[in-house]
Each structure stands twice: as C-alpha cells, then as structure tokens.
Amino acid sequence: MVDQPAALWFSGAMSNDLDTVFAAIADPTRRSILAMLLEDDMAVTDVAEPFDMSLAAISKHLVILTKAGLISQEKRGRVKWCKLEPDAMRAASVWMQGFGQFEPVNLDAFERFLETELAPPDER
Amino acid sequence: MVDQPAALWFSGAMSNDLDTVFAAIADPTRRSILAMLLEDDMAVTDVAEPFDMSLAAISKHLVILTKAGLISQEKRGRVKWCKLEPDAMRAASVWMQGFGQFEPVNLDAFERFLETELAPPDER
DNA sequence: AGGTTGGTCAACCATTTGGTTGAATATGCG
DNA sequence: CGCATATTCAACCAAATGGTTGACCAACCT
Numbered sequence: 226m227v228d229q230p231a232a233l234w235f236s237g238a239m240s241n242d243l244d245t246v247f248a249a250i251a252d253p254t255r256r257s258i259l260a261m262l263l264e265d266d267m268a269v270t271d272v273a274e275p276f277d278m279s280l281a282a283i284s285k286h287l288v289i290l291t292k293a294g295l296i297s298q299e300k301r302g303r304v305k306w307c308k309l310e311p312d313a314m315r316a317a318s319v320w321m322q323g324f325g326q327f328e329p330v331n332l333d334a335f336e337r338f339l340e341t342e343l344a345p346p347d348e349r
Numbered sequence: 350m351v352d353q354p355a356a357l358w359f360s361g362a363m364s365n366d367l368d369t370v371f372a373a374i375a376d377p378t379r380r381s382i383l384a385m386l387l388e389d390d391m392a393v394t395d396v397a398e399p400f401d402m403s404l405a406a407i408s409k410h411l412v413i414l415t416k417a418g419l420i421s422q423e424k425r426g427r428v429k430w431c432k433l434e435p436d437a438m439r440a441a442s443v444w445m446q447g448f449g450q451f452e453p454v455n456l457d458a459f460e461r462f463l464e465t466e467l468a469p470p471d472e473r
Numbered sequence: 474a475g476g477t478t479g480g481t482c483a484a485c486c487a488t489t490t491g492g493t494t495g496a497a498t499a500t501g502c503g
Numbered sequence: 504c505g506c507a508t509a510t511t512c513a514a515c516c517a518a519a520t521g522g523t524t525g526a527c528c529a530a531c532c533t
Contacts, residue, residue: 247375252491253368256444263448270509282492284511289490303500303509311449320380321442324387325435376521394479406522408481427479427530 242294246317249293254278255286262296262309269298269305366418370441373417378402379410386420386433393422393429 250256258272273283287307290296294313299306374380382396397407411431414420418437423430 243380244375244377247371251368251371251375256367259448279493305510309448314445314448318442318445321438321445324383324433324438403523429480
C-alpha cells in the first residue's frame with residue numbers, strides 16, 4: 226500500500242499543499258534526503274545512515290516528506306522503501322516561476338549544486 | 350546583475366539561503382505579500398491593510414522576506430517602500446527544477462494559481 | 474510647538490518544530 | 504521457537520515561529 230494515493234494530489238487538497246511542500250523543503254536534512262532519493266529508491270535505514278541523528282528523527286522527516294507528497298513509502302517485507310515523487314514539486318515550481326523568467330536549467334550548474342549543497346552531510 | 354551569477358549562486362554563501370528562501374515562502378501570508386508586490390511596489394501600511402493581523406506582525410513578515418532577499422525595503426520620507434526582488438528565487442527554482450523536467454511555464458496554470466491561492470486574503 | 478501618521482521595538486504568549494530516548498511492533502532467519 | 508533487524512510510537516525537551524499589545528521614534532502637517 227502506497228500511503229499517498231495519486232488521485233488525491235490533484236483534487237482540491239492541492240491549495241494548502243504549497244505550505245506543506247515549501248515547509249518540507251525548507252529543511253536542509255530533508256533536502257539532502259530528496260537529493261539522495263534522486264539517485265535511487267532507498268530503505269529508511271539506508272536513508273538515515275549518513276546523517277548524524279537518530280533513526281526516529283529521520284523517520285519523522287520521511288513522514289513530513291510523505292505528507293507533502295514529495296516521496297512515497299511502500300513497505301515490502303519488513304523494509305519500507307522510499308521513492309521520490311517529483312511531480313509534487315510541480316505546483317510549487319509553477320508558483321515560483323511566476324516571479325521571473327528563470328533561464329532554462331543549466332545542468333552543469335545544477336550538478337555542481339548537487340555536489341556542494343545537496344549531498345549527504347558526510348560528503349561536505 | 351542578472352546574468353553573471355552561475356558561479357556565484359552555487360558557491361558557499363548560497364547554501365543556507367535555500368533554507369531562508371524556502372522557509373520564507375512556506376508561509377501563506379508571506380506568499381500573499383509577494384503576490385501583491387508582483388503587481389506594484391507598496392508601503393508597509395498598504396501591504397498590511399488587507400490582512401487580519403497587526404501591523405507589527407506584517408512588519409515582521411517583511412523583515413523575514415527581506416532577510417531571504419525576496420524583497421527590498423527603501424525608506425523615503427516616513428514611508429518604507431517594499432519592492433519585489435525576483436532574482437532571489439532563482440537558486441531555489443533551479444534546485445526544484447532538478448527534480449523533474451517541468452514544462453516551461455504554463456501561464457494559464459499560473460494565473461489560476463494566482464487567483465485561488467495567492468490573492469490577498471480578502472479575495473478568498 | 475503639538476498632533477497625527479508610518480513603522481519598529483520589546484516583552485510576552487501559545488504552538489510548532491526538530492531532536493532525544495526507551496519501549497513497542499512487525500518481519501525475517503536459524 | 505527465540506533472536507535479530509527494520510521501523511514506528513510515545514513522552515519529553517529546547518528552540519523557533521507567528522502572533523499580540525503597548526511604548527517608542529521619526530517624519531510630516533498645521
């Protein structure tokens with residue numbers, strides 16, 4: 226069972242989701258988690274590994290990301306897999322784009338960005 | 350300077366600015382303020398007018414937006430003018446774009462968004 | 474000078490946030 | 504079965520957030 230049914234994302238509930246999404250990505254730990262999941266799906270324990278905080282804390286962060294729709298979690302056996310759900314960022318992205326025409330993403334720059342800024346903390 | 354930045358945006362100082370920017374726009378009041386300033390520069394009192402909260406509260410919100418670089422404030426005479434600074438959202442936007450190829454801005458969608466989500470509270 | 478307007482400051486308050494620990498619940502394994 | 508592993512739950516805590524009020528300062532207008 227995926228905790229976050231896809232159909233719900235686009236119905237009325239979408240409005241205040243901007244709150245939830247922006248609040249979720251305002252935290253550096255959670256941004257790092259998202260960056261990690263960009264490369265691959267991960268189990269909760271593996272997500273937690275590079276961070277200097279308890280598993281329970283990471284578990285809470287994952288709940289917040291899930292409620293924001295930014296990831297989904299599926300339990301297979303005793304491990305719960307976390308999967309990035311990039312679509313959830315679309316509405317937020319659209320909102321931001323309204324404030325200026327940002328040039329199309331420079332992938333080189335983005336990659337450097339990932340390295341210096343978004344990598345899990347043990348790499349900084 | 351709008352076009353220079355790639356190198357600058359991604360180097361050190363930029364890091365915690367993502368925190369600040371995302372935290373700033375996570376608040377609906379502040380998003381409304383930004384939307385209002387999208388149309389025109391405004392004095393603090395005028396910004397506050399449509400909201401059901403004290404001037405001091407709005408003043409605090411404006412400080413937060415200023416610290417995030419999302420607006421600037423200039424005092425002329427006794428009135429302090431607030432001006433949108435859209436560039437501050439660029440790094441944040443780039444970060445988000447990394448999570449999916451969002452189609453180039455859909456203006457219709459954005460306009461609907463403005464109406465339902467970003468209009469000052471007296472219009473909702 | 475004296476009063477009004479624009480805005481911030483300071484102290485305070487309730488709620489939320491991000492973390493901790495220890496116990497609890499599943500699930501898998503020998 | 505009995506134990507280890509994966510994850511969450513519950514209670515707690517300190518700090519940050521979003522708001523209030525009342526005093527305050529600065530600038531403009533007679």
